[in-house]
Amino acid sequence: MENNTAIKITALKKIYDNGFKALNSIDLEISRGEIFALLGPNGAGKTTLINAVCGIVRPSSGTVAIAGYDNIMQYREARSLVGLVPQELATDSFETVWNTVTFSRGLFGKAHNPRHIEDILKRLSLWDKKDEQIRFLSGGMKRRVMVAKALSHEPEILFLDEPTAGVDVELRKSMWAQVRDLRETGITIILTTHYIEEAQEMADRVGIINKGHLILTEDKNDLMQKMGKRQMIFVLREPLAAIPTGLGSYPLTLEKDENGDRLILTYDPETENDISDVLDNLKSQGIRPKDIYSYQSSLEEIFIKLVEAK
Ligand SMILES: Nc1ncnc2c1ncn2[C@@H]1O[C@H](COP(=O)(O)OP(=O)(O)OP(=O)(O)O)[C@@H](O)[C@H]1O
Ligand SMILES: [Mg+2]
Structure with a gap:
Protein backbone atom coordinates (compact mmCIF):
# COMPACT_ATOMS: atom_id res chain seq x y z
CA MET A 1 0.00 0.00 0.00
CA LYS A 226 -17.86 16.39 -16.61
CA MET A 227 -21.49 16.10 -15.63
CA GLY A 228 -22.38 19.70 -15.29
CA LYS A 229 -23.16 21.14 -18.62
CA ARG A 230 -22.48 24.81 -19.05
CA GLN A 231 -25.13 27.07 -20.48
CA MET A 232 -24.95 30.52 -21.95
CA ILE A 233 -28.21 32.33 -21.67
CA PHE A 234 -29.08 35.18 -23.99
CA VAL A 235 -31.93 37.26 -22.66
CA LEU A 236 -33.71 38.77 -25.63
CA ARG A 237 -34.95 42.30 -26.00
CA GLU A 238 -37.92 41.27 -28.12
CA PRO A 239 -39.94 38.08 -28.40
CA LEU A 240 -38.74 35.58 -30.94
CA ALA A 241 -41.20 33.37 -32.82
CA ALA A 242 -38.67 30.61 -33.49
CA ILE A 243 -34.94 29.99 -33.60
CA PRO A 244 -33.74 31.60 -36.83
CA THR A 245 -32.72 29.01 -39.39
CA GLY A 246 -29.27 30.60 -39.63
CA LEU A 247 -28.64 29.53 -36.03
CA GLY A 248 -29.89 26.01 -36.60
CA SER A 249 -26.46 24.43 -36.37
CA TYR A 250 -25.91 25.46 -32.74
CA PRO A 251 -27.28 23.54 -29.75
CA LEU A 252 -29.77 26.28 -28.95
CA THR A 253 -33.15 26.16 -27.30
CA LEU A 254 -35.73 28.91 -27.02
CA GLU A 255 -37.47 29.44 -23.69
CA LYS A 256 -40.39 31.74 -23.08
CA ASP A 257 -41.96 32.75 -19.81
CA GLU A 258 -42.94 35.79 -17.78
CA ASN A 259 -39.30 36.87 -17.77
CA GLY A 260 -39.31 37.18 -21.54
CA ASP A 261 -37.66 35.13 -24.26
CA ARG A 262 -34.29 33.53 -23.82
CA LEU A 263 -32.03 31.65 -26.17
CA ILE A 264 -30.03 29.01 -24.34
CA LEU A 265 -26.82 27.57 -25.68
CA THR A 266 -25.71 24.34 -24.03
CA TYR A 267 -22.06 23.53 -24.47
CA ASP A 268 -18.97 21.89 -23.03
CA PRO A 269 -16.42 24.61 -22.24
CA GLU A 270 -13.57 22.12 -22.64
CA THR A 271 -14.23 21.14 -26.23
CA GLU A 272 -16.56 23.67 -27.77
CA ASN A 273 -16.33 27.35 -27.78
CA ASP A 274 -19.02 28.71 -30.01
CA ILE A 275 -20.07 31.64 -27.91
CA SER A 276 -18.49 34.41 -29.92
CA ASP A 277 -19.67 32.66 -33.08
CA VAL A 278 -23.20 32.52 -31.79
CA LEU A 279 -23.02 36.17 -30.76
CA ASP A 280 -21.84 37.21 -34.22
CA ASN A 281 -24.66 35.22 -35.74
CA LEU A 282 -27.26 36.68 -33.43
CA LYS A 283 -26.08 40.10 -34.42
CA SER A 284 -26.25 39.37 -38.12
CA GLN A 285 -29.80 38.08 -37.60
CA GLY A 286 -30.67 41.39 -35.99
CA ILE A 287 -31.03 39.85 -32.54
CA ARG A 288 -29.40 41.89 -29.81
CA PRO A 289 -29.52 40.27 -26.37
CA LYS A 290 -30.47 42.48 -23.46
CA ASP A 291 -28.35 40.42 -21.10
CA ILE A 292 -26.04 37.42 -21.26
CA TYR A 293 -25.17 35.13 -18.40
CA SER A 294 -23.71 31.70 -17.94
CA TYR A 295 -25.01 28.89 -15.82
CA GLN A 296 -23.47 25.67 -14.56
CA SER A 297 -25.47 22.91 -12.91
CA SER A 298 -24.84 22.34 -9.24
CA LEU A 299 -23.66 19.15 -7.65
CA GLU A 300 -27.22 18.74 -6.43
CA GLU A 301 -28.62 18.48 -9.94
CA ILE A 302 -25.84 16.08 -10.89
CA PHE A 303 -26.54 13.98 -7.82
CA ILE A 304 -30.26 13.74 -8.46
CA LYS A 305 -29.58 12.79 -12.05
CA LEU A 306 -27.20 10.01 -11.02
CA VAL A 307 -29.42 8.57 -8.29
CA GLU A 308 -32.48 8.63 -10.54
CA ALA A 309 -30.58 6.89 -13.31
CA LYS A 310 -30.01 3.81 -11.11
N1 LIG B 1 -28.85 -2.83 12.55
C1 LIG B 1 -29.49 -2.88 11.39
N2 LIG B 1 -30.22 -3.96 11.04
C2 LIG B 1 -30.85 -4.02 9.86
N3 LIG B 1 -30.82 -3.06 8.93
C3 LIG B 1 -30.12 -1.98 9.21
C4 LIG B 1 -29.41 -1.82 10.44
N4 LIG B 1 -28.79 -0.62 10.43
C5 LIG B 1 -29.10 -0.06 9.26
N5 LIG B 1 -29.88 -0.85 8.52
C6 LIG B 1 -30.39 -0.59 7.16
O1 LIG B 1 -29.30 -0.42 6.29
C7 LIG B 1 -29.56 0.62 5.34
C8 LIG B 1 -28.47 1.64 5.40
O2 LIG B 1 -28.52 2.33 6.63
P1 LIG B 1 -27.52 3.50 6.96
O3 LIG B 1 -27.82 3.95 8.35
O4 LIG B 1 -26.15 3.05 6.68
O5 LIG B 1 -27.96 4.59 5.89
P2 LIG B 1 -27.48 6.11 5.75
O6 LIG B 1 -27.03 6.29 4.35
O7 LIG B 1 -26.57 6.47 6.83
O8 LIG B 1 -28.88 6.87 5.94
P3 LIG B 1 -29.17 8.30 6.60
O9 LIG B 1 -28.89 9.29 5.53
O10 LIG B 1 -30.62 8.24 6.91
O11 LIG B 1 -28.32 8.46 7.81
C9 LIG B 1 -30.94 1.16 5.70
O12 LIG B 1 -31.87 0.58 4.84
C10 LIG B 1 -31.17 0.70 7.11
O13 LIG B 1 -32.51 0.51 7.37
MG1 LIG C 1 -26.58 7.82 8.32
Whole structure:
Protein backbone atom coordinates (compact mmCIF):
# COMPACT_ATOMS: atom_id res chain seq x y z
CA MET A 1 0.00 0.00 0.00
CA GLU A 2 1.17 3.44 -0.78
CA ASN A 3 2.32 5.51 2.11
CA ASN A 4 -0.01 8.20 1.01
CA THR A 5 -3.10 6.05 1.55
CA ALA A 6 -5.13 6.81 4.65
CA ILE A 7 -7.85 4.24 4.06
CA LYS A 8 -8.18 1.32 1.72
CA ILE A 9 -11.50 -0.44 1.54
CA THR A 10 -11.63 -3.63 -0.49
CA ALA A 11 -14.74 -5.57 -1.51
CA LEU A 12 -16.53 -4.54 1.66
CA LYS A 13 -19.96 -6.07 2.16
CA LYS A 14 -22.44 -5.78 4.95
CA ILE A 15 -25.50 -7.91 5.29
CA TYR A 16 -27.38 -7.16 8.51
CA ASP A 17 -28.74 -10.00 10.66
CA ASN A 18 -32.19 -9.57 9.19
CA GLY A 19 -30.73 -10.31 5.77
CA PHE A 20 -30.70 -6.72 4.57
CA LYS A 21 -27.84 -6.01 2.18
CA ALA A 22 -26.61 -2.57 3.25
CA LEU A 23 -23.24 -2.54 1.49
CA ASN A 24 -22.55 -4.21 -1.79
CA SER A 25 -18.86 -4.78 -2.38
CA ILE A 26 -17.45 -1.31 -1.77
CA ASP A 27 -13.96 -0.48 -3.04
CA LEU A 28 -12.56 2.87 -2.03
CA GLU A 29 -9.20 4.41 -1.36
CA ILE A 30 -8.76 7.69 0.45
CA SER A 31 -5.52 9.63 0.47
CA ARG A 32 -3.96 11.35 3.42
CA GLY A 33 -5.02 14.94 3.82
CA GLU A 34 -8.12 14.57 1.69
CA ILE A 35 -11.58 15.80 2.52
CA PHE A 36 -13.87 13.13 1.14
CA ALA A 37 -17.63 13.59 1.13
CA LEU A 38 -19.96 10.63 1.00
CA LEU A 39 -23.26 11.70 -0.47
CA GLY A 40 -26.39 9.63 -0.65
CA PRO A 41 -30.07 9.56 0.15
CA ASN A 42 -31.51 8.23 3.44
CA GLY A 43 -30.71 4.58 3.93
CA ALA A 44 -28.05 4.53 1.21
CA GLY A 45 -25.48 2.95 3.53
CA LYS A 46 -23.36 5.96 4.54
CA THR A 47 -23.45 5.31 8.27
CA THR A 48 -23.00 1.58 7.75
CA LEU A 49 -19.89 2.25 5.67
CA ILE A 50 -18.37 4.68 8.15
CA ASN A 51 -19.14 2.41 11.08
CA ALA A 52 -17.67 -0.58 9.28
CA VAL A 53 -14.46 1.37 8.66
CA CYS A 54 -14.30 2.51 12.29
CA GLY A 55 -14.86 -1.03 13.56
CA ILE A 56 -18.32 -0.43 15.03
CA VAL A 57 -20.17 -2.51 12.46
CA ARG A 58 -18.60 -5.85 11.60
CA PRO A 59 -18.37 -6.33 7.83
CA SER A 60 -19.78 -9.54 6.35
CA SER A 61 -16.77 -9.76 4.04
CA GLY A 62 -14.02 -7.61 2.60
CA THR A 63 -11.26 -5.68 4.30
CA VAL A 64 -10.48 -2.23 5.59
CA ALA A 65 -6.94 -0.97 6.11
CA ILE A 66 -6.33 2.21 8.05
CA ALA A 67 -2.86 3.58 7.39
CA GLY A 68 -1.98 0.00 6.52
CA TYR A 69 -3.48 -1.56 9.67
CA ASP A 70 -6.26 -4.08 9.16
CA ASN A 71 -9.21 -2.76 11.13
CA ILE A 72 -10.05 -6.20 12.54
CA MET A 73 -6.72 -8.02 12.81
CA GLN A 74 -4.95 -4.88 14.07
CA TYR A 75 -7.92 -3.28 15.72
CA ARG A 76 -6.08 -1.30 18.40
CA GLU A 77 -3.63 0.36 16.05
CA ALA A 78 -6.34 1.06 13.49
CA ARG A 79 -8.83 2.39 16.01
CA SER A 80 -6.34 4.75 17.65
CA LEU A 81 -5.79 6.50 14.31
CA VAL A 82 -9.46 7.22 13.88
CA GLY A 83 -11.83 9.76 15.40
CA LEU A 84 -15.56 9.35 14.86
CA VAL A 85 -18.37 11.83 15.33
CA PRO A 86 -21.45 9.63 15.14
CA GLN A 87 -24.71 10.63 13.52
CA GLU A 88 -26.68 10.08 16.71
CA LEU A 89 -25.46 12.30 19.49
CA ALA A 90 -25.57 11.27 23.12
CA THR A 91 -25.93 14.68 24.64
CA ASP A 92 -27.79 14.53 27.92
CA SER A 93 -24.56 14.39 29.86
CA PHE A 94 -24.15 16.01 33.25
CA GLU A 95 -20.43 16.12 32.64
CA THR A 96 -18.64 19.31 31.73
CA VAL A 97 -17.17 19.86 28.31
CA TRP A 98 -13.65 19.73 29.69
CA ASN A 99 -14.15 16.47 31.58
CA THR A 100 -15.92 14.73 28.71
CA VAL A 101 -13.22 15.54 26.20
CA THR A 102 -10.44 14.68 28.67
CA PHE A 103 -12.14 11.38 29.49
CA SER A 104 -12.41 10.49 25.80
CA ARG A 105 -8.68 10.88 25.42
CA GLY A 106 -8.16 8.61 28.42
CA LEU A 107 -10.26 5.88 26.80
CA PHE A 108 -7.61 5.58 24.13
CA GLY A 109 -4.92 5.14 26.76
CA LYS A 110 -3.25 8.39 25.76
CA ALA A 111 -1.21 10.31 28.32
CA HIS A 112 -2.93 13.26 29.95
CA ASN A 113 -2.37 16.38 27.84
CA PRO A 114 -4.34 19.44 28.98
CA ARG A 115 -2.58 21.61 26.42
CA HIS A 116 -3.96 19.49 23.60
CA ILE A 117 -7.48 19.59 25.02
CA GLU A 118 -7.22 23.35 25.41
CA ASP A 119 -6.05 23.68 21.84
CA ILE A 120 -8.99 21.65 20.50
CA LEU A 121 -11.56 23.53 22.53
CA LYS A 122 -10.18 26.87 21.40
CA ARG A 123 -10.08 25.73 17.81
CA LEU A 124 -13.73 24.72 17.99
CA SER A 125 -14.75 27.92 19.79
CA LEU A 126 -15.71 25.97 22.89
CA TRP A 127 -13.12 27.33 25.29
CA ASP A 128 -15.56 29.63 27.09
CA LYS A 129 -17.90 26.66 27.54
CA LYS A 130 -15.34 24.33 29.00
CA ASP A 131 -16.93 24.24 32.47
CA GLU A 132 -20.52 23.99 31.25
CA GLN A 133 -22.48 20.78 31.54
CA ILE A 134 -23.10 19.40 28.09
CA ARG A 135 -26.87 19.17 28.57
CA PHE A 136 -27.02 22.96 28.82
CA LEU A 137 -25.35 23.60 25.48
CA SER A 138 -27.14 24.34 22.23
CA GLY A 139 -27.38 21.64 19.57
CA GLY A 140 -24.61 23.15 17.48
CA MET A 141 -22.32 23.39 20.49
CA LYS A 142 -23.07 19.80 21.44
CA ARG A 143 -22.05 18.74 17.98
CA ARG A 144 -18.80 20.62 18.33
CA VAL A 145 -18.21 18.88 21.66
CA MET A 146 -18.56 15.59 19.79
CA VAL A 147 -15.95 16.78 17.33
CA ALA A 148 -13.69 17.76 20.23
CA LYS A 149 -14.14 14.28 21.76
CA ALA A 150 -13.31 12.66 18.44
CA LEU A 151 -10.12 14.72 18.22
CA SER A 152 -9.07 14.19 21.83
CA HIS A 153 -6.72 11.28 21.14
CA GLU A 154 -5.02 13.01 18.19
CA PRO A 155 -6.37 10.81 15.40
CA GLU A 156 -5.04 11.08 11.88
CA ILE A 157 -8.43 10.46 10.31
CA LEU A 158 -11.65 12.10 11.33
CA PHE A 159 -15.08 10.74 10.39
CA LEU A 160 -17.99 13.12 10.57
CA ASP A 161 -21.35 11.43 10.10
CA GLU A 162 -23.74 14.24 9.15
CA PRO A 163 -21.72 16.91 10.96
CA THR A 164 -24.18 19.70 10.39
CA ALA A 165 -27.53 17.93 10.61
CA GLY A 166 -29.91 20.27 12.39
CA VAL A 167 -27.38 23.08 12.54
CA ASP A 168 -28.43 26.50 11.29
CA VAL A 169 -26.95 28.02 8.15
CA GLU A 170 -24.58 30.39 9.90
CA LEU A 171 -23.21 27.80 12.26
CA ARG A 172 -22.92 25.35 9.40
CA LYS A 173 -20.65 27.77 7.60
CA SER A 174 -18.49 28.21 10.65
CA MET A 175 -18.25 24.43 11.00
CA TRP A 176 -17.13 24.19 7.39
CA ALA A 177 -14.38 26.68 8.15
CA GLN A 178 -13.38 24.69 11.21
CA VAL A 179 -13.24 21.49 9.23
CA ARG A 180 -11.03 23.15 6.63
CA ASP A 181 -8.79 24.39 9.45
CA LEU A 182 -8.54 20.86 10.76
CA ARG A 183 -7.41 19.66 7.37
CA GLU A 184 -4.67 22.27 7.48
CA THR A 185 -3.33 20.41 10.51
CA GLY A 186 -2.92 17.35 8.28
CA ILE A 187 -5.99 15.38 9.29
CA THR A 188 -7.84 13.34 6.68
CA ILE A 189 -11.56 13.98 6.83
CA ILE A 190 -14.39 11.76 5.67
CA LEU A 191 -17.85 13.17 6.05
CA THR A 192 -21.35 12.20 5.12
CA THR A 193 -23.96 14.74 4.35
CA HIS A 194 -27.42 15.37 3.04
CA TYR A 195 -26.47 18.88 2.16
CA ILE A 196 -25.07 18.72 -1.32
CA GLU A 197 -23.97 22.28 -0.80
CA GLU A 198 -21.76 21.01 1.96
CA ALA A 199 -19.97 18.54 -0.28
CA GLN A 200 -19.65 21.19 -2.92
CA GLU A 201 -18.18 23.65 -0.40
CA MET A 202 -15.81 21.39 1.45
CA ALA A 203 -14.84 18.22 -0.31
CA ASP A 204 -11.88 17.53 -2.55
CA ARG A 205 -13.52 14.35 -3.68
CA VAL A 206 -17.08 13.13 -3.65
CA GLY A 207 -18.41 9.60 -3.47
CA ILE A 208 -22.03 8.97 -4.32
CA ILE A 209 -23.63 5.99 -2.64
CA ASN A 210 -27.08 4.62 -3.34
CA LYS A 211 -28.68 1.39 -2.09
CA GLY A 212 -25.33 0.12 -0.83
CA HIS A 213 -23.54 0.72 -4.13
CA LEU A 214 -20.84 3.31 -4.52
CA ILE A 215 -22.07 4.71 -7.82
CA LEU A 216 -19.02 6.83 -8.40
CA THR A 217 -16.10 8.58 -6.79
CA GLU A 218 -14.67 11.55 -8.48
CA ASP A 219 -12.69 14.70 -7.91
CA LYS A 220 -15.32 17.29 -7.13
CA ASN A 221 -14.22 19.74 -9.79
CA ASP A 222 -13.91 17.02 -12.43
CA LEU A 223 -17.32 15.74 -11.53
CA MET A 224 -18.91 19.12 -11.90
CA GLN A 225 -17.12 19.76 -15.12
CA LYS A 226 -17.86 16.39 -16.61
CA MET A 227 -21.49 16.10 -15.63
CA GLY A 228 -22.38 19.70 -15.29
CA LYS A 229 -23.16 21.14 -18.62
CA ARG A 230 -22.48 24.81 -19.05
CA GLN A 231 -25.13 27.07 -20.48
CA MET A 232 -24.95 30.52 -21.95
CA ILE A 233 -28.21 32.33 -21.67
CA PHE A 234 -29.08 35.18 -23.99
CA VAL A 235 -31.93 37.26 -22.66
CA LEU A 236 -33.71 38.77 -25.63
CA ARG A 237 -34.95 42.30 -26.00
CA GLU A 238 -37.92 41.27 -28.12
CA PRO A 239 -39.94 38.08 -28.40
CA LEU A 240 -38.74 35.58 -30.94
CA ALA A 241 -41.20 33.37 -32.82
CA ALA A 242 -38.67 30.61 -33.49
CA ILE A 243 -34.94 29.99 -33.60
CA PRO A 244 -33.74 31.60 -36.83
CA THR A 245 -32.72 29.01 -39.39
CA GLY A 246 -29.27 30.60 -39.63
CA LEU A 247 -28.64 29.53 -36.03
CA GLY A 248 -29.89 26.01 -36.60
CA SER A 249 -26.46 24.43 -36.37
CA TYR A 250 -25.91 25.46 -32.74
CA PRO A 251 -27.28 23.54 -29.75
CA LEU A 252 -29.77 26.28 -28.95
CA THR A 253 -33.15 26.16 -27.30
CA LEU A 254 -35.73 28.91 -27.02
CA GLU A 255 -37.47 29.44 -23.69
CA LYS A 256 -40.39 31.74 -23.08
CA ASP A 257 -41.96 32.75 -19.81
CA GLU A 258 -42.94 35.79 -17.78
CA ASN A 259 -39.30 36.87 -17.77
CA GLY A 260 -39.31 37.18 -21.54
CA ASP A 261 -37.66 35.13 -24.26
CA ARG A 262 -34.29 33.53 -23.82
CA LEU A 263 -32.03 31.65 -26.17
CA ILE A 264 -30.03 29.01 -24.34
CA LEU A 265 -26.82 27.57 -25.68
CA THR A 266 -25.71 24.34 -24.03
CA TYR A 267 -22.06 23.53 -24.47
CA ASP A 268 -18.97 21.89 -23.03
CA PRO A 269 -16.42 24.61 -22.24
CA GLU A 270 -13.57 22.12 -22.64
CA THR A 271 -14.23 21.14 -26.23
CA GLU A 272 -16.56 23.67 -27.77
CA ASN A 273 -16.33 27.35 -27.78
CA ASP A 274 -19.02 28.71 -30.01
CA ILE A 275 -20.07 31.64 -27.91
CA SER A 276 -18.49 34.41 -29.92
CA ASP A 277 -19.67 32.66 -33.08
CA VAL A 278 -23.20 32.52 -31.79
CA LEU A 279 -23.02 36.17 -30.76
CA ASP A 280 -21.84 37.21 -34.22
CA ASN A 281 -24.66 35.22 -35.74
CA LEU A 282 -27.26 36.68 -33.43
CA LYS A 283 -26.08 40.10 -34.42
CA SER A 284 -26.25 39.37 -38.12
CA GLN A 285 -29.80 38.08 -37.60
CA GLY A 286 -30.67 41.39 -35.99
CA ILE A 287 -31.03 39.85 -32.54
CA ARG A 288 -29.40 41.89 -29.81
CA PRO A 289 -29.52 40.27 -26.37
CA LYS A 290 -30.47 42.48 -23.46
CA ASP A 291 -28.35 40.42 -21.10
CA ILE A 292 -26.04 37.42 -21.26
CA TYR A 293 -25.17 35.13 -18.40
CA SER A 294 -23.71 31.70 -17.94
CA TYR A 295 -25.01 28.89 -15.82
CA GLN A 296 -23.47 25.67 -14.56
CA SER A 297 -25.47 22.91 -12.91
CA SER A 298 -24.84 22.34 -9.24
CA LEU A 299 -23.66 19.15 -7.65
CA GLU A 300 -27.22 18.74 -6.43
CA GLU A 301 -28.62 18.48 -9.94
CA ILE A 302 -25.84 16.08 -10.89
CA PHE A 303 -26.54 13.98 -7.82
CA ILE A 304 -30.26 13.74 -8.46
CA LYS A 305 -29.58 12.79 -12.05
CA LEU A 306 -27.20 10.01 -11.02
CA VAL A 307 -29.42 8.57 -8.29
CA GLU A 308 -32.48 8.63 -10.54
CA ALA A 309 -30.58 6.89 -13.31
CA LYS A 310 -30.01 3.81 -11.11
N1 LIG B 1 -28.85 -2.83 12.55
C1 LIG B 1 -29.49 -2.88 11.39
N2 LIG B 1 -30.22 -3.96 11.04
C2 LIG B 1 -30.85 -4.02 9.86
N3 LIG B 1 -30.82 -3.06 8.93
C3 LIG B 1 -30.12 -1.98 9.21
C4 LIG B 1 -29.41 -1.82 10.44
N4 LIG B 1 -28.79 -0.62 10.43
C5 LIG B 1 -29.10 -0.06 9.26
N5 LIG B 1 -29.88 -0.85 8.52
C6 LIG B 1 -30.39 -0.59 7.16
O1 LIG B 1 -29.30 -0.42 6.29
C7 LIG B 1 -29.56 0.62 5.34
C8 LIG B 1 -28.47 1.64 5.40
O2 LIG B 1 -28.52 2.33 6.63
P1 LIG B 1 -27.52 3.50 6.96
O3 LIG B 1 -27.82 3.95 8.35
O4 LIG B 1 -26.15 3.05 6.68
O5 LIG B 1 -27.96 4.59 5.89
P2 LIG B 1 -27.48 6.11 5.75
O6 LIG B 1 -27.03 6.29 4.35
O7 LIG B 1 -26.57 6.47 6.83
O8 LIG B 1 -28.88 6.87 5.94
P3 LIG B 1 -29.17 8.30 6.60
O9 LIG B 1 -28.89 9.29 5.53
O10 LIG B 1 -30.62 8.24 6.91
O11 LIG B 1 -28.32 8.46 7.81
C9 LIG B 1 -30.94 1.16 5.70
O12 LIG B 1 -31.87 0.58 4.84
C10 LIG B 1 -31.17 0.70 7.11
O13 LIG B 1 -32.51 0.51 7.37
MG1 LIG C 1 -26.58 7.82 8.32
